[in-house]
Structure formats: C-alpha cells, structure tokens
Amino acid sequence: MIRSRIIGTGFFVPSKVLTNNELEEMVDTSDKWIRERTGIRERRIAEEQNSSDLATKASANALKMAGIKASDIDLIIVATVTPDMVFPSTACFLQKKIGAASASAFDISAACSGFIYAMDVADKYIKGGSAKKVLVVGVDRFSSIIDWQDRATCILFGDGAGAVVLTSEEGKRGLLSSHIFSNGNFWDMLYAPLNGSSNGLTASSAASAQKGGVKMRGNETFKIAVKMMEEASLEALRCNHLGVADLDLFIPHQANARIINSAAQRLSLPQEKIYMNIDKYGNTSAASIPIAMAEAHKAGLIHDNSLILLVAFGGGFTWASSLIRW
Ligand SMILES: CC(C)(COP(=O)(O)OP(=O)(O)OC[C@H]1O[C@@H](n2cnc3c(N)ncnc32)[C@H](O)[C@@H]1OP(=O)(O)O)[C@@H](O)C(=O)NCCC(=O)NCCS
Secondary structure: OEEEEEEEEEEEOOOOEEEHHHHHOOOOOOHHHHHHHHOOOEEEOOOOOOHHHHHHHHHHHHHHHHOOOHHHOOEEEEEOOOOOOOOOOHHHHHHHHHOOOOOEEEEEOOHHHHHHHHHHHHHHHHHOOOOOEEEEEEEEEHHHOOOOOOHHHHOOEOEEEEEEEEEEEEOOOEEEEEEEEEOHHHHHHEEOOOOOHHHOOOHHHHHHHHHHOOEEOHHHHHHHHHHHHHHHHHHHHHHOOOOHHHOOEEEEOOOOHHHHHHHHHHOOOOHHHEOOOHHHHOEOHHHHHHHHHHHHHHOOOOOOOOEEEEEEEEOOOEEEEEEEEO
C-alpha cells in the first residue's frame, strides 16, 4: 500500500522573545496569571519577517533532514491564516524563496488545525499518485493580527513555522489516517475580521487592531476544544484498530497547557507521552504541531515505527487528528 511518510522535519522561530514580564508592561496581567492559566512563559515575535520568511527557514531545515533538493518537490501546501498578502499565496512566495521550480503551490486556511488539514490533502495527492514529494508547512505570524490591548488574547499567541517533507512509499510506515472536522456555526467564538501579515495590525494602528484583530470567547472555546480533541483522538485510534496504550507520543496543538492536560486526562494518557513546548512559544497556530514534532524528533523522542498521534483544534471551529507510524 502506498503511504505518505515523513522524511524530514524542520522548524523556525524568530529570535525576539516576548516574556510574560514584558506583557505586564503592556496590559493589566501578571506572569503568575499567565503561567497558571495557560502554561506560557514566553513567545517569539517576528519583527521584520513575514510568514513566508519563517516558512522558508523551517522548510530549509526539513529539506536538509530529508536529504533532497527544493527542485525535487512536486507540491507545496502551506497552512496559514496570516498570509503575507491576500494573494499570491504564501505557498507561492515560499516556492520562489526556496527555488522549488517544479512544484505547484497553494495555501489552506483552517486556523490552528491547518497543519493536519494540509497533511490530509498532501496524503490524498500522494495516494492518488499525482505527487511523490510534498512539502507541508504550518506557519503563522499571529503577532500581526493581535489586538495588543486585549489581555485575554494577546498573552496567548506567538509566531513561528514548522515543515515536513512527505514522500510516497510502499509499506506499513507513514501517515495511517487523518480526520478533519469543521463546524462554522461556532465562527464567532474565535475569529479575526481583518487579515494580512505584511499589512498587519500592529501597535501603531491600535484602532484598527481593536476593530479587526483576533477575538475570542476563551472560556467557551476552552471547553469545546477539550471535548473535540478527545473525540478526534479516539476517532484516529478507532479507525486503525489501536488503543491509547499503543501510542508512543501524543503531539497536541499547543493552545493552553490546561486544555492539553484535560484532553490527555480524558484519554488516560500518561504525562510522559505528551509533548508540550507551550511554555517557550505560546500558541503558534498552524505552526504549533509541526514545531512540536520537529523538536520532539530532534530531542530523540521519535524513533522508527513510533506511533504518534497529532490532534488540533482552532477557529472555525475546525478540529483534526492524524495517526503516524514513523
Ligand atoms: C483565554 C484563557 C486562558 C482564559 O482563561 P480562563 O480560565 O478561561 O479565564 P476567563 O476567561 O474565565 O477569565 C477569568 C478572569 O481572568 C481575567 N483575565 C483574562 N485574561 C487575563 C489576563 N491576561 N491576565 C489577568 N487576568 C485575565 C478575566 O477578565 C476574568 O476576570 P473576572 O473573573 O474578574 O471577570 C482560556 O479561556 C483559554 O485558553 N481558552 C481557549 C484558548 C484557545 O484554545 N484558543 C485557541 C484555540 S486554537
């Protein structure tokens, strides 16, 4: 059976660190509140770099690990809700910047679930035989669409990019299945009326940031996120006739440490099987899962044949899971 196997992972985060203490100077909050309610200590902020710049660095790392050239890539899919511009797609900018001359390129918009959505689409191209090597990137520069006066949201997000190279391969290893879900009835729980990271909403346009920046009903979102992450996780396991005990690593979207722990508790997952890096990066939206996966791989937590469950939840609402035999 043809499967999509990950042969390269990479990530990139900007060097500028924004700590909780620095946020105390900007809004009425405290390091203690942020740490206790979210698990976040600091996040990275892109100053000059656009989403495609972050994606370019993450992709270069993934291509290096895969040991292939950009010109070998047939297809580029970028998951983002903070594209450089409304058009061209961030995937087209990325194609130019890495020199992937033979690739087709497009973006996917599914907020924090975007990376799993993009992997699902890539898998279908690979299984259908129309692509052999696919670069899948999750990138967001949320700092460009945040209302920096809203303490309920500005403390949560950070910027970054993560990438994987998928190859078409015969065998038992690779993406076993992915499952994507949406419910647009919940659109107004989490949304950003304006967008565009290169023409974004910054502190210098506070009025437009207030009008157009990210808006969230946090408490309600929290509860639904926990439930849907549990359900999507169980769906992936059920579909493959596997159980929680078979998992080697659980890599959830990093939105809030309490959401992750609640979902893991409902699944009876032991702490040592959960990968968490939210303390360093906050919620990097579509980038969060591929950053975590690349970090976990670098840290030696992923081996040949490891069984890995990815699960995400985000604006839309969208939610998704996928199961990988590494
Ligand atoms: C945003 C979130 C951290 C807030 O935590 P919470 O425990 O739900 O807190 P609430 O929103 O109920 O607010 C509790 C209190 O803290 C206050 N508060 C909110 N943000 C604060 C901040 N940054 N600093 C200090 N106090 C804050 C609220 O005003 C409220 O005060 P009140 O009780 O006087 O009204 C949490 O709801 C969350 O993480 N939600 C989901 C986030 C998410 O998943 N988003 C994206 C999905 S991809």
